[in-house]
């Protein structure tokens with residue numbers, strides 16, 4: 001760092017130290033936006049987090065002296081690389097790959113890979129930042145990271161996806177390892193992609209190691225990893241309702257998405273007696289007022305995971321309502337589970353949900369509710385379970401997949417279900433401990449404060465780096 005940077009940073013640190021929390025926060029966020037320009041999703045994730053943390057900080061002196069907050073928003077390192085692959089017609093295509101290794105204070109970097117045309121560095125930085133704190137809530141020894149590519153698997157043949165994954169891993173392999181960085185799946189990366197990525201890693205390193213999670217159960221994956229994010233979100237919702245002397249039985253649930261998280265959340269909700277009335281993909285949503293039963297969910301899983309089809313086809317085949325180019329938030333429900341992508345539930349949608357009597361919102365996706373929507377839910381004391389708490393079941397079972405791989409054994413379904421339930425329970429307890437407001441629990445504040453304390457304390461113990 002040159003002298004002028006040092007002075008600038010010293011001046012702004014001084015400003016931050018002297019001002020009350022809200023002014024300190026404004027200065028902090030302004031500096032963040034200048035340092036990481038044009039990365040709105042990252043700015044929003046940091047704002048959501050820091051606006052609950054700043055008012056609670058007591059020891060500004062230490063945080064200021066050791067620049068803990070500044071270090072928390074600066075990734076350890078970022079890799080970006082060219083990914084060339086050959087399509088089925090013999091043409092060479094070029095995509096960009098990334099890995100953001102955000103913070104390894106608590107353990108190896110851990111977090112998914114996303115393949116979607118919208119992927120850029122700002123989105124991956126927001127996801128990696130969230131992952132650091134989500135992983136802390138699981139109480140497992142995991143740091144946080146995220147990666148991916150602007151590659152779009154949609155419409156590609158299996159062989160094209162395989163060639164892309166092989167090329168992507170050829171570059172990524174040198175940056176990852178079981179004690180260094182352990183990627184997994186996210187949007188556009190499921191068991192098929194993880195298989196191709198793992199196959200290429202093994203070929204390059206000549207080793208079978210716990211270097212990816214979400215592997216098939218037949219070759220080192222954990223039972224329940226596929227289901228864990230969706231199931232975990234429902235377990236969190238159940239615990240949240242039970243604490244408020246309510247339950248899932250009979251609750252009308254509107255879900256968005258029709259991928260890994262949404263479909264396993266739908267499966268679990270249905271098995272617990274709730275009524276899942278909507279699912280969506282990026283073309284529109286289906287509305288089934290009587291609720292999707294187990295058979296319907298199984299046939300949508302087959303359509304989405306095997307045939308890689310669209311929900312519109314399901315609507316055409318069954319005659320259920322289909323709404324093109326719309327999100328499901330206008331449908332009256334008791335609980336909403338946004339399980340598709342960031343920013344999919346905005347202020348208008350939040351107002352509609354509240355007007356229709358929605359009791360709770362459980363984020364299966366990462367940051368699906370906008371800042372305006374979160375603010376409305378919190379001000380109206382709606383039970384709002386933020387993604388870093390509610391969808392942590394996936395990474396938790398990934399952590400347990402790493403443990404099983406290291407021990408060279410596999411745990412059975414009964415054990416995995418118990419482990420997942422216990423972790424979701426612990427996450428809920430941490431949220432309540434830090435977010436209890438008497439007549440209501442502020443789960444956003446609870447999740448942020450509990451995870452901040454764990455990461456910041458460990459950072460202080462490890463010295464300056």
Ligand SMILES: NC(=O)C1=CN([C@@H]2O[C@H](COP(=O)(O)OP(=O)(O)OC[C@H]3O[C@@H](n4cnc5c(N)ncnc54)[C@H](OP(=O)(O)O)[C@@H]3O)[C@@H](O)[C@H]2O)C=CC1
Nearest residue numbers: 186187188229257258259260261281282340341365366394
């Ligand atoms: N997989 C996991 O274990 C975890 C995932 N998450 C988060 O959950 C969310 C969903 O992930 P996952 O289910 O794994 O991903 P999938 O790729 O399996 O499914 C994503 C679903 O969301 C829809 N979707 C994606 N992007 C958009 C968009 N821009 N607009 C509308 N719909 C969209 C997709 O529709 P279409 O098919 O039309 O693209 C698809 O139905 C993400 O936010 C992810 O980060 C969080 C924790 C763990």
Ligand SMILES: O=C(O)CCC(=O)C(=O)O
Nearest residue numbers: 110111112184394395398
């Ligand atoms: O299983 C993992 O390692 C990561 C899951 C993930 O990407 C997430 O929690 O958003």
